[in-house]
Amino acid sequence: DQQVKQNSPSLSVQEGRISILNCDYTNSMFDYFLWYKKYPAEGPTFLISISSIKDKNEDGRFTVFLNKSAKHLSLHIVPSQPGDSAVYFCAATGTASKLTFGTGTRLQVTL
């Protein structure tokens, strides 16, 4: 049972344009959401997070939006850069501290 879902396995975006990565969750007990970025042969690195009491959090080029009623969150990257090419994982946590991850979306930023 996949509690965190990333339905797009891959996404290709031109440099300078907006990248939008989507994530859906089913567990209403999740109250904290995170995005991680992963390059090949490296561990994931934390990118940005959002608490369920907020609907938006911004950090530079990265913005995460949360729609609790739809159990949906998205990561916006503006403007996209070639160095953003990586696999992005959405993750969620609730009363337990363990993180539940989605299956990932591979972002390719083209020149």
Added chain:
Amino acid sequence: DVKVTQSSRYLVKRTGEKVFLECVQDMDHENMFWYRQDPGLGLRLIYFSYDVKMKEKGDIPEGYSVSREKKERFSLILESASTNQTSMYLCASSLEYRGGTEAFFGQGTRLTVV
């Protein structure tokens, strides 16, 4: 600078061998985790630990065990390695904090079982 260190980047083991994957963190974090990453399946939680000598099963614990004798060290043990345990193994740690906190990951161990 926070650091989670996994003992090996690459390992090749034979079927039936007992395999130890070691992870050390220097951040005094209460929580430690072992995940495996497989194509199309994302990161799946194998085991986690909230405190020394404490462990909880994750989503896919079968064929694995763990040990946490000291706060900074969390070991994953494959009792009898099988080819379907060929994977990327990722260790992580995090603070115990109700408001939510990010986990920090090690660089990963690519394990191949032949």
